[in-house]
Amino acid sequence: MTGPHPPDPAQTDTLTLLGTGDSKGVPRFWCACPVCTEARGLDGRPGVNRRTRTATLLRSGARSALLDAGPDTHAGLARLPGPLVPDAVFISHAHNDHLLGLGDLLDYVRYADGRLRVYAPPEVVPQIAARFPYAFPAGGAGPVRPIPPQGVPVGEVTVRAFRVPHGANGHSHAYRLDRPARAGGEGWSAAVVTDAIGIPPELARTWLRGPGGAGLDTLLLGTSFEDESGAPLSGRSVYDVREALTLPWAQAAGQVVLTHLSHGVDVRRAGHLPPGWQYAHDDLTVPLAAATRPSAALAAGRPARPQQEP
Ligand SMILES: [Zn+2]
Numbered sequence: 001m002t003g004p005h006p007p008d009p010a011q012t013d014t015l016t017l018l019g020t021g022d023s024k025g026v027p028r029f030w031c032a033c034p035v036c037t038e039a040r041g042l043d044g045r046p047g048v049n050r051r052t053r054t055a056t057l058l059r060s061g062a063r064s065a066l067l068d069a070g071p072d073t074h075a076g077l078a079r080l081p082g083p084l085v086p087d088a089v090f091i092s093h094a095h096n097d098h099l100l101g102l103g104d105l106l107d108y109v110r111y112a113d114g115r116l117r118v119y120a121p122p123e124v125v126p127q128i129a130a131r132f133p134y135a136f137p138a139g140g141a142g143p144v145r146p147i148p149p150q151g152v153p154v155g156e157v158t159v160r161a162f163r164v165p166h167g168a169n170g171h172s173h174a175y176r177l178d179r180p181a182r183a184g185g186e187g188w189s190a191a192v193v194t195d196a197i198g199i200p201p202e203l204a205r206t207w208l209r210g211p212g213g214a215g216l217d218t219l220l221l222g223t224s225f226e227d228e229s230g231a232p233l234s235g236r237s238v239y240d241v242r243e244a245l246t247l248p249w250a251q252a253a254g255q256v257v258l259t260h261l262s263h264g265v266d267v268r269r270a271g272h273l274p275p276g277w278q279y280a281h282d283d284l285t286v287p288l289a290a291a292t293r294p295s296a297a298l299a300a301g302r303p304a305r306p307q308q309e310p
């Protein structure tokens, strides 16, 4: 079924999830659990649970940006059908599974004479400098710029970052993506929240709602395990699937993709996810568009559009 406005390929915004694993990747190299065993695959073919560390490619028309650059970023970019230098790279927080890919990217910045723009929240910039001191000349500005409060444009999309609680790990940042409605094109809003737990309602009201208080059109949400209720809350750092299903701002989103998945999630068992929700896998491409919710579609007298590719 197609909607009344077939997408113009040049206008299409997407997220490609190059890496969808938690900090240790799947399989854990030391682990023989059923998920890790399936992930290793058969006859050289990886299993469906094989997941690398976080890196997400945003595309808007001819423009692109990486949202985080985990240690497997090089492999993820190498799987693309052709060469791609993103226009910008954003780093959410200074955890290895989100920034070690900067090793390759900062080398490229030097090689390409600064052509690749790297951004991080202001408080994260010095943490990156401490991790990659060779790339930050003494007294110089360094290759990583603070994300300005008003955000950074990537094609038609504005990328902003906001601070979120990261449980036992302190805090992280999440990304807010917005494309304004313009003549001939619908706007949409999305958030990429990979490393968070216990987001307070007032923060969610500000950052995890669309214009007018409606739900986000698209939410990428990190859920490392299916159910961590057996672990003390004080030791946890990311939502689990059980909690995600109860979050009002997740329930209100048009489509939800659960990512940052450890070996505690078997993507072959997704039957309990409600309509519009799915588990991520490496290289999954998610369209960014205005979600058509059944009630809104009925009110407007038009058929609901499918929210993801078949
Ligand atoms: Zn992480």
Ligand SMILES: [Zn+2]
Residues within 6 Å of the ligand: 093, 095, 166, 169, 172, 195
């Ligand atoms: Zn983290």
